[in-house]
Amino acid sequence: MSNMNTVLEKKPIKFKSGFLKELSTNKALFLMILPPFILVFINYYLPMFGAIIAFKNFNYEDGFLKSPWSGLQNFEFLFKTKDAWEITRNTIGYNLAFIVLNLVIAVTVALILNELRSKFLAKFFQSVIFLPYFLSWVVVAYLVYSVLSPNGLYNMSIAPMLNLMPIDWYTAPEYWPFILPVVNIWKNIGYGIVLYLAGITGIDPEYYEAAVLDGANKIQQIKAITIPFLVPLMIVTTLMALGNIFRSDFGLFYQVPMQQGLLQPTTGVLDTYIYNALISSGDLGMSSAAGFYQSVVGFILVLLANWGVGKISEEHKIF
């Protein structure tokens, strides 16, 4: 009997040494994390389960769970349209352009800013270049509009001055593959510059002192010291951006072309397509299929990118 008792007693003790024990010793920490945890669960995790609607014929009355399954029908519809190819091409194409341009320009500008003789001027330039980063896309849309609208700076001042033909930019899709990268660089390049300048400042000055004593000139120092030190940061940034190649900045593609239908072929990306299908046409099947396509391919790309980072430098792996 006594043996039996000890066995019975042991069980709850063993259980208690697990989760419940932790709960009672760290009660306060659990209480603290509970509210933000619930918020994260609702805002991020419930929609993950809700992503099953891509395989359903969703209607509002039946909701996520009771709506009838439809197999791959939504995806069939999506990939039958020419939209699917167009938005995938645009999303990847623009992102690739942004990645290359951002990397090359940000690193180059950071290297030059670091060499300017006046540190005051360098700081000043950096601050001014960073300013557009803090403007909302609505403001940027205004600024672009003030330059490109029929009555704007280009058509009324620049074109007449240089004897060029006026252009109705907002009805001419062929120009937007150039306009959007310029606008994106204009707004976001300051961020990259700050990042790489921080990387450069972190390099031990002794390396340069030694190089100078060995008679290395500026270009040689940059090639042999600065760039090799920046390479890990460049790789991590680029790979992470490659992992996000299926996602785009909704504000850039939604606000700046001002939702002009004629511009769709060159400005439509996955994010704007999903938004339009959801809000404007209310086509839940199509938009949830496109959303699922984006999430899953995006997730695989992130995993691949992280694996790639690990191959190059284990310590820079994100997870």
Place this chain on the structure above:
Amino acid sequence: MTTKALESTFESNSISKTSNLIFNILFSIYCIACIAPLVLIFMVSITSEISLIENGYSFFPSEINFSTYKYLFYDPEKILTAYGVTIAVCVIGTILSVLLTMMYAYPISRKSFKYRNFFAFFMFFTMLFQGGLVPWYILYTKYLQMKDNPAMLVIPALITAFNVLIVRTFFSLNLPDSILESAKIDGASEFATFIKIVIPLSKPVIATIGLFSVLAYWNDWYLCLLFINSTKYYNIQFSMYQALRSIEYLTSSQAASMGNASAELMKIPGETLRMAMAILGVGPIVFAYPFFQKYFIKGLTIGAVKG
């Protein structure tokens, strides 16, 4: 080598005066390109409507007048409401966001917290995989009945993995276990420690994520676009978007040639008005920028380089 010789060697390690000058000129030109569009919309906002129709957008309006602003403040209700919404959202959102972010980051930075890795991964995973816009939107509008609820301008942006990771990194670098242990030995409860020790020691990181949060809420139009119907809950960015859209809406049917553009525009009142509105929306950011940018850069480098 004498010190003097060394100094002159390092002096010669600067780029030549000529290339320095060239770079300075190039940067100055680019900086003008960064500022000029803002100056342009300001100049348009103080151009008279007639001169705008005759000459288009120009840095040097032939006739300056401030009647647009007078008009704007003659009936300021819309703008004041939008400012009110934006300011309220910024204040409430930032306070809640900082608090919740710290409440998540603190436990996962404590080594004595057994499940810290689970909770850290739970947060971090949201950066890798998202359910997507559609289920997220349906969740809030159908299940939680939050359509047209001003709380939607705050809630979805309250907690982000990026901010939690910044704060956790800060905690693990700046809050040695010894301090927290000694507080415990002195009999302080976990909450007392959090309020009396952790928060005062975290001022730099609170400033950083607070700033991120203020900027995100100030610049937000997306949540308003998705969830808000009533004009009374429009924030400043969304009002600007509406103003730009309606002029756009008025001109988009114009298939007419460029020559007719100005004639078409004659019928549309208040293009200068819209630009004045843009100035009111962007003004506070531009004026506050010199003060906040260095804190922002500091925070960015904590999060990005070490995070």
